[in-house]
Amino acid sequence: TTHLVWFRNDLRVNDNLALAAACRDPHARVVGLFIATPGQWRQHDMAPRQAEFIWQHVQSLSHALAQRGIELRVHEVADFNACAEYLKSFCEQQHIDALFYNYQYELNERQRDAAVEKALGRDVVCQGFDDSVLLPPGSVTTGNHEMYKVFTPFSKAFIKRLHEGLPECVPAPKAREITLPEPEILREFDYSRQPIDESLFPIGEQQAINQLRQFCRQPVADYEQQRDFPAIDGTSRLSAYLATGVLSPRQCLHRLLKEHPQALEGGSGSIWLNELIWREFYRHLLVAYPKLCRHQPFISWTDNVVWRQDESQFLAWQQGKTGFPIVDAAMRQLNTTGWMHNRLRMVVASFLVKDLLCDWRRGERYFMSQLIDGDLAANNGGWQWAASTGTDAAPYFRIFNPTTQGERFDAQGEFIRRWLPELTDVPDKYIHTPWVWAEKQQLKLDYPRPIVEHKQARIATLAAYEAARKS
Ligand code: FAD
Structure with a gap:
């Protein structure tokens, strides 16, 4: 018998439920498969840093499997729609008797898996795991x-x-009695990849x-x-x-x-x-609530909020040039490393939605396009929390003040100075309001003035949410 393990978001040999189940029969031949779907990744705004992270880990997975007598095949198709047909022909060619895979819970992923199971019909026994x-x-x-x-x-x-x-936890499978040739060098994915700082995210x-x-x-x-x-x-x-x-x-x-x-x-x-x-x-x-995968808010009335479409403000937020040091330092951490501290994710999300009155979905998308840890459930949950559109979200009238958030969580501006070298000389007392200091000193800082006045922005946002709730 031949067992196929279809690897997706489970790029490991330890405690992998599908892999362990496929290896339980010591006599079965076990083959692994990873299918790259660049067209789908584009639709899902996958960050090039995450693509690199995946690429590197597919490679190390391939070595770890080879040491255990399991070959990993890597193939590329356009998108999820193309997976069913490819798997069907792969299973025929390789005489696969059973397919093992770990569930993914997002809507497109579930539809893909249903289509695959349907295409394989009775010829291949499929088993999914909550891994x-x-x-x-x-x-x-x-x-x-x-x-x-x-x-x-x-x-x-x-x-x-x-x-x-x-x-x-299930242990990594024991080595099977078969010697495999060295794994092949992985072909490039048809997807842009961006180098990762391996001192922050070591591979393996x-x-x-x-x-x-x-x-x-x-x-x-x-x-x-x-x-x-x-x-x-x-x-x-x-x-x-x-x-x-x-x-x-x-x-x-x-x-x-x-x-x-x-x-x-x-x-x-x-x-x-x-x-x-x-x-x-x-x-x-x-x-x-599958609607969460369809860009819909959990709380329906929040879809009536009339968002402001100010491209220059959105750009300033993306680039870390809003004039609010904690927001800007956070965005530069994201843009440079692909990761942002959780407190700051809440601060910048709140700033985009509640200070700039920008549709939270734009922020959610931008995060996905940058994050090495991009994950639909956590990202959507975080954004809907910050935008007060989700389950158990912050109530809409609770609005972070970006300056006081900075004062509370980066009092001496240590984090801010790390990411905004242009503020190195600003004294601690003014690190959250550098423009005040610059005016006093009659200096011109190489740093923008705040792009909004928080108090006014707060009032406008409350009114916009209030109007949406009543409409
Ligand atoms: P730790 O503090 O060490 O937490 C351990 C693990 O728990 C994390 O690795 C993560 O898997 C999980 N976790 C922690 N906090 C949360 C949370 N609030 N929601 C869900 N899981 C959590 N996390 C992602 O993994 N991917 C995302 O795309 C993502 N987007 C976010 C967007 C916004 C607007 C917000 C507010 C939060 C988001 N988070 C996301 C959650 C959280 O910020 C990160 O998981 C965390 O910062 C990762 O750092 P860590 O591994 O050091 O976390």
Whole structure:
């Protein structure tokens, strides 16, 4: 018998449910396949940095599989529509008896998988696995069997479920009794790739595991105190590995509990666990509310907000030239590294939507086009939270003040100066309002004045939301 493992967002050999299941029969020949779909990636605005990250990890996956006697084939088709036909012919050629794959929960992905299963018909037995989550979507529900719309009760129910039984990790498959030739050099994807700073995002499954171990040893205990300060390296920086499946959430959970056994009881490590549960919350929501994948707001009336279409303001936001130092430093971190600190993602998203009254979907798209950890569920969830259009979102009348956010979370401007060298000489006291200092000193800074007046912007936004709610 021949088993096929179709790799997608699960580019690892450890704790990979589909791979482990395919390898269970020691006599089966196991073949892996990765299908690049550049046309689809373009439609989904995948960041060239994420394409590079995936490309590199497909390569290291290919080596890790080869060492275990599993060949990885890499093929490219235009988009998801072309997958079914390709898989059908691949399965025929390779005499595949069974297909193993890990679910993806986004709408297009689910439609693609349904089409593939249909095309393969009875000839190939297909098995899917809930691998990228701790608990399957639909398994954590209210008494009425509905998906929670508010995070805290979801999280409580989630932890209760974990107490009843932890999802176990499966080991990497043992080497099969077959020697394979060295894996082929990967052909270029037809997609632009942008170099990654490997000191921030080292390539390789083992590197991700090491980073997880190191984080769970100590930093996770200080996470609660440090996670909101972008100048501190206080978060795990594992998001890109989780988004592409180089690491699994079960690996994170078990490593956390090994070092901090009280994390499930609210002890040390529980705040980080809570973030992993946010990740689950947004994934479960996608399945319960597919409209979230269709660019629709969760709260329908928010679609009536009349957004301002000011291209120059949008451009200033993208480029980090708004005149609000914390916003600009954050956007430059994103543009330069493909990653942004969570506190700052909330600040810049709020600024775009609530200060510039820009449609949140434009920000969501721009983030996707830049993020190395771009993930539809988390990104959409984050944007809808910030725009007050989502489940359990910030109420629309709660609007961040970008200057006070900077003062609270980067008081001395350490992070700001790292990304805005033009503000190096501005004294701490004025680092969040450099234009005030420049005027006093009668200096001309190589840095823009604020493109909006926050107080007025706030009033205009409240009015726009209020009007939408009433209409
Ligand atoms: P840690 O603080 O160490 O958290 C551990 C892991 O938990 C993360 O790697 C991530 O997988 C998950 N996580 C943490 N916070 C959240 C959250 N709020 N929602 C969902 N999962 C979370 N995260 C993405 O992975 N991809 C995105 O495209 C993305 N877009 C976002 C957009 C906005 C507007 C906002 C406000 C947040 C977004 N997030 C996104 C969530 C969060 O900002 C990142 O997961 C986090 O900053 C990644 O850094 P870390 O790995 O050091 O996180």
